[in-house]
Amino acid sequence: MNMPLKTELTDQTAASLALHRQEVILPTPAELKQEMPASDFVIRQVSEQRQAIRRILQGSDDRTLIVMGPCSIHDEVAALEYGRKLKALADAVSDRFLIVMRAYLEKPRTTVGWKGLLYDPERTGAGDLNGGLRRSRRLLLNLAAMGLPLATEALSPFAMDYLGDLVSWTAIGARTTESQVHRELVSGLPMPTGFKNGTDGGIAVATNAMKSASHPHHHLGVSATGVPAMITTRGNPDTHLVLRGGRGITNYDADSIDRAVSALAEAGLSTAVMVDCSHDNARKQAERQLDIAREVMAQRRAGNSHIRGLMLESFLEPGRQDDGGDLRYGCSITDPCLGWVQTEALIRSL
Ligand SMILES: O=C[C@H](O)[C@H](O)COP(=O)(O)O
Numbered sequence: 001m002n003m004p005l006k007t008e009l010t011d012q013t014a015a016s017l018a019l020h021r022q023e024v025i026l027p028t029p030a031e032l033k034q035e036m037p038a039s040d041f042v043i044r045q046v047s048e049q050r051q052a053i054r055r056i057l058q059g060s061d062d063r064t065l066i067v068m069g070p071c072s073i074h075d076e077v078a079a080l081e082y083g084r085k086l087k088a089l090a091d092a093v094s095d096r097f098l099i100v101m102r103a104y105l106e107k108p109r110t111t112v113g114w115k116g117l118l119y120d121p122e123r124t125g126a127g128d129l130n131g132g133l134r135r136s137r138r139l140l141l142n143l144a145a146m147g148l149p150l151a152t153e154a155l156s157p158f159a160m161d162y163l164g165d166l167v168s169w170t171a172i173g174a175r176t177t178e179s180q181v182h183r184e185l186v187s188g189l190p191m192p193t194g195f196k197n198g199t200d201g202g203i204a205v206a207t208n209a210m211k212s213a214s215h216p217h218h219h220l221g222v223s224a225t226g227v228p229a230m231i232t233t234r235g236n237p238d239t240h241l242v243l244r245g246g247r248g249i250t251n252y253d254a255d256s257i258d259r260a261v262s263a264l265a266e267a268g269l270s271t272a273v274m275v276d277c278s279h280d281n282a283r284k285q286a287e288r289q290l291d292i293a294r295e296v297m298a299q300r301r302a303g304n305s306h307i308r309g310l311m312l313e314s315f316l317e318p319g320r321q322d323d324g325g326d327l328r329y330g331c332s333i334t335d336p337c338l339g340w341v342q343t344e345a346l347i348r349s350l
């Protein structure tokens with residue numbers, strides 16, 4: 001196992017650079033995967049789950065894809081308890097829904113804040129990617145062992161190299177959909193990926209992202225063995241739009257969805273749409289997700305076959321809490337979530 005190692009920078013330029021940044025050596029993706037391998041069974045399961053998601057997005061399976069779970073994971077014990085409950089629910093409704101668990105390990109921040117288990121698992125502010133990578137991979141392995149398909153937000157362009165083999169669906173968030181680096185990343189990802197609309201509610205950034213990510217790219221990266229590499233990607237044919245509202249405006253109503261579908265069709269892109277019932281659509285009030293999910297499913301039942309998925313933020317306990325002191329078990333420390341009781345009742349009622 002690689003021990004953390006602070007590099008000594010020797011020449012003068014490097015010394016001045018060292019004032020601005022420090023380096024802690026991490027395991028390479030290949031080393032971490034060797035230390036914590038995914039079994040052949042899990043690899044096959046992930047591949048089948050990705051295929052099942054693709055079938056829904058392409059319309060050959062008319063179930064609804066639901067990506068749901070905590071806004072962020074800060075406590076692995078609570079995440080595993082949530083995963084067990086979710087798996088039982090997912091099995092019970094599998095004739096109507098394909099449920100994928102949000103196992104979000106990286107959080108994009110509007111300015112600053114805790115960036116997720118991957119970066120700072122003890123939430124001390126000091127950062128610990130060595131610990132975060134291992135704890136993140138262990139958690140995904142344990143959740144995958146339950147048979148759950150897993151979703152993450154792909155934020156760091158490098159994190160997927162460590163964890164992507166366990167992920168069945170991923171999102172590019174509202175704050176990064178416009179980023180060329182993220183579009184290049186998605187172009188090389190092996191799983192279906194949703195691009196969120198921008199934080200201002202505009203969908204053009206997402207349709208541009210889908211076009212860009214469907215093409216091959218060459219970009220600067222790091223190989224599985226940790227050396228600089230030119231990465232050549234194939235283009236990802238399995239991207240779709242996620243409507244999450246923006247700047248006080250919601251976009252889950254029938255007119256907004258129609259406008260989005262027309263824009264996608266005009267651009268020659270997949271018209272499969274997922275509605276994120278949380279974020280700006282819920283105006284950060286978790287309980288609004290209940291009505292939004294019902295309203296969107298009603299549109300679907302009324303014949304809007306472009307609606308293929310929902311996203312929900314849900315955890316064991318409702319609401320959110322500020323981090324620090326005695327934390328309420330199973331309650332979000334980032335955005336507010338539905339509690340489990342509300343979540344289960346909602347899914348069964350849909
Ligand atoms: O989904 C979570 C948050 O909306 C996102 O990470 C931004 O959070 P922030 O505005 O609290 O930084």
Ligand SMILES: C=C(OP(=O)(O)O)C(=O)O
Binds near residue numbers: 173244
């Ligand atoms: C940060 C998230 O969403 P968005 O990018 O829509 O804000 C999220 O889904 O956790």
